[in-house]
Amino acid sequence: LPKGAEQISILGLGTSSIGMSGKKEIEATMEMALENGINYFDMASADEFPFDAFGRAVSGWRDQVYFQVHFGAEYSTGKYGWTTDLDTVKRSVEWQLSALRTDYIDLYQFHNPSFCPKPGDGTGLYEAMLEAKAQGKIRHIGITNHRMSVAEEIIESGLYETLQFPFCYLATDREKALVQGCKEKNIGFIA
Numbered sequence: 001l002p003k004g005a006e007q008i009s010i011l012g013l014g015t016s017s018i019g020m021s022g023k024k025e026i027e028a029t030m031e032m033a034l035e036n037g038i039n040y041f042d043m044a045s046a047d048e049f050p051f052d053a054f055g056r057a058v059s060g061w062r063d064q065v066y067f068q069v070h071f072g073a074e075y076s077t078g079k080y081g082w083t084t085d086l087d088t089v090k091r092s093v094e095w096q097l098s099a100l101r102t103d104y105i106d107l108y109q110f111h112n113p114s115f116c117p118k119p120g121d122g123t124g125l126y127e128a129m130l131e132a133k134a135q136g137k138i139r140h141i142g143i144t145n146h147r148m149s150v151a152e153e154i155i156e157s158g159l160y161e162t163l164q165f166p167f168c169y170l171a172t173d174r175e176k177a178l179v180q181g182c183k184e185k186n187i188g189f190i191a
Contacts, residue, residue, distance in 0.1 A: 008066045012040035015054065023053040030057035034064070043069045043100075051099030062102060068190075069096050070111035070144065089128040093137055107162060108132070109142040116143075116153045126159065142188070148174060155181040164190035 013033050018026055030041075043054065058065045071092050096105060108129065110117055117125040129141045142162030145151045151165050155178065163182055167175060168191075182189040 008040040009038045011038060012042050012068070013038050014042045023050060023056075026050060026053040027057040030054060034058070034061050039064055040066045041068065043067055043096075051096060052101070055099060055101035059101060066106045067100060067102070068107040068109060068142070069100075069105045070109050086124045086128050089125060090132075093132050097137060104136055105138045107140045107142050108138040109144050109162065109164060111144050112146055113143070114147070114150065116150055116157055116159075118157060118159060142190075144190075148178075151178055152181070155185055155187060158185050158187075160187060162188040162190055167191035 013029075018029050021029070033039075033041075041054065041058075043051065071089065093105070093108070097103065110125065110129075115121075117123060119126050119130075126141075129138065132138045133141060140161040141159075142164065143154055143160045144164035145154060146166055151163060154160055154163055163178070165175070165178055167179075167189075179189050181187075
């Protein structure tokens with residue numbers, strides 16, 4: 001994460017798989033993760049996802065938990081796919097805050113858009129995130145992407161505090177350059 005961000009565990013818990021479990025299993029998994037030093041939770045992004053179970057599971061630990069939440073679909077309406085509707089963006093933030101039983105989301109990420117949202121691009125998406133950040137609803141603005149050219153544009157823009165990109169031991173030199181580019185721009189890289 002960028003300088004000044006909270007300390008998080010080197011390993012995080014991706015929650016999409018356990019999100020299909022029952023609420024008791026979710027709570028037990030979250031509690032076990034927290035007791036074993038994992039405090040970074042990557043929250044899935046779907047209407048069916050039981051955010052409320054995760055919120056309940058960490059209710060006594062919230063000040064020690066780091067939530068990464070994705071935006072990229074109309075969660076509260078069940079319509080999936082990218083949207084540039086500002087009301088949907090704002091509604092999603094409010095819905096996720098309520099379901100997680102929290103006043104803020106640590107890292108809010110645009111999830112795999114086909115473009116790099118920027119101020120003044122006509123979509124208003126980035127401005128909506130700045131507004132949510134100014135209101136204290138989100139602490140950091142990030143983005144995920146699976147497209148090399150978009151990821152490179154994201155780094156060049158310097159607008160985002162984190163970039164999450166598919167990365168492994170078989171990474172190409174161009175993919176490795178993403179990590180270096182993030183380092184140079186003080187952007188957190190999430191593999």
